[in-house]
Amino acid sequence: MPLAEDIMVKKDRVVTFHTHDDISYVAQTFYKKNISGAPVVDLEDRPIGVVSELDIIESVKKSRIEKLSQAKGLMEKTKVSEIMTKKVVTASPDTSLTELADLMFKKDVNRIPIVDKNGKLLGLITRGDLLRGVYSQIEQR
Amino acid sequence: MKLVKDLMTVKVISFRPSDKLSKVAETFAKLGISGAPVVDDQNRxxxxISERDIIELIKSKSGIKERTEGMLTETLQFFHIYPVVSIEFRRTMKELDLEEKFWKEIEDGKVEDIMTKKPLTVSEKEGIDKSIELMVVKGVNRVPVVTEEGELVGIITRADIIQSFSQSVEEN
Known part of the structure; x- marks a missing residue:
């Protein structure tokens, strides 16, 4: 039975943001890295939120700008802290695959930051990573 | 090993090849889905068709518009994020004339122009291991479930697989 630490993407390869980052930068990073969301961490690398594509879209829609060309300017002025989801579902490295699936399903999250005893980021598991974990289990049979 | 029929969703949204992309975009946005099978008049x-197909179309069309390339690059970066929602969003905004025509071209396009043809499918009697393999190896998010004649009977998605593993927690 694989554990979170076996499946997770390790923190050196995890894209994270800080509360003061502007969402134009976030959008461009999502685009370049082909991801749809990421954890927001404090200066001690502890996850304090999650920011996703949907948060960005909702934010721009709410602003009711009249011209598309205004979107970029607006996004440059908006900070991650204003749009992120503050409730983060995290898990410890020894969490089992089934427990992770349970969390994803019950809490309806797309990604789970994996943290150590001090709450510091060790890695990230997305739905895709979870599925890969399941797949490698099946392959081994 | 669970079977596809234990996990699949039976009430599956599908489109016809002649459906307009604007209908696809609205349906996706309203139902919160990102893709769906396309069937012929015998439900085969x-x-x-998926969000990704629409993104690719936007990217390929925007290559033509050199005059506003700078702005379109930004638009593209923005719209790459959620083209489905953005198509609805666009209607509430005043746009440049040129962009109106650009977006209309996208919206009036047909499902058959951009859908992935001959998609990977599974049968409801199979174990879910093949579905998982398709998702991991081929990167698909959903696999239509079909009869031997190719008729649509359901759909199995990544969320269904994850949910099944979640429920196995209670079984232990």
């Missing part, structure tokens, strides 16, 4: 699966 002939393709799959």
């Amino acid at each position: 699966v002939i393709g799959v």
Whole structure:
């Protein structure tokens, strides 16, 4: 039975943001890295939120700008802290695959930051990573 | 090993090849889905249409518009994020004339122009291992479930697989 630490993407390869980052930068990073969301961490690398594509879209829609060309300017002025989801579902490295699936399903999250005893980021598991974990289990049979 | 029929969703949204992309975009946005099978008039699966297909169309069309390239690059970066929602969003905004025509071209396009043809499918009697393999190896998010004649009977998605593993927690 694989554990979170076996499946997770390790923190050196995890894209994270800080509360003061502007969402134009976030959008461009999502685009370049082909991801749809990421954890927001404090200066001690502890996850304090999650920011996703949907948060960005909702934010721009709410602003009711009249011209598309205004979107970029607006996004440059908006900070991650204003749009992120503050409730983060995290898990410890020894969490089992089934427990992770349970969390994803019950809490309806797309990604789970994996943290150590001090709450510091060790890695990230997305739905895709979870599925890969399941797949490698099946392959081994 | 669970079977596809234990996990699949039976009430599956599908489109026809002649459906307009504007209908696809609205449906996706309203139902919160990102893809769906395309069926012929005998309900046989002939393709799959997804958000990604619409993104690719936007990217390929925007290559033509050199005059506003700078702005379109930004637009593209923005719209790459959620083209489905953005198509609805666009209607509430005043746009440049040129952009109106650009977006209209996208919206009036047909499912058959951009769908993935001859998609991977599974049968409901199979174990879910093949579905998982398709998702991991081929990177698909959903697999239509079909009869031997290719008729659509359901759909199995990544969320269904994850949910099944979640429920196995209670079984232990």
